[in-house]
Amino acid sequence: MQVLNVDTIKGMVRDIILNDLDSNINASDIRDDISLYDDGLGLDSIAIINFIVLVEKKFEISFEESEISASLFSSINSVAEYLHEKLAARQEDRQIIN
Secondary structure (H helix, E strand, C coil): CCCCCHHHHHHHHHHHHHHHCCCCCCHHHCCCCCCCCCCCCCCCHHHHHHHHHHHHHHHCCCCCHHHCCCCCCCCHHHHHHHHHHHHHHHHHHHHHHC
């Protein structure tokens, strides 16, 4: 199984923000580098928690408490890069086991 590329992951993250979060964000407001927080898209702490849960479900991963930080969830770019690395590591682990 091939690991998703970063651009595909960015699209999936945008879809979560637009379609799954209970927010009033327009697609035209979302840029890959815009802050997800108050100074950008305006996601509050509850929305960020919901976002984390949705990302975990969508990508079938779990974040360790030590992985969760404001900088990780600061933009679509940072989330997508991290997810790409995490998914690639998971794929490598599966290949080692097999």
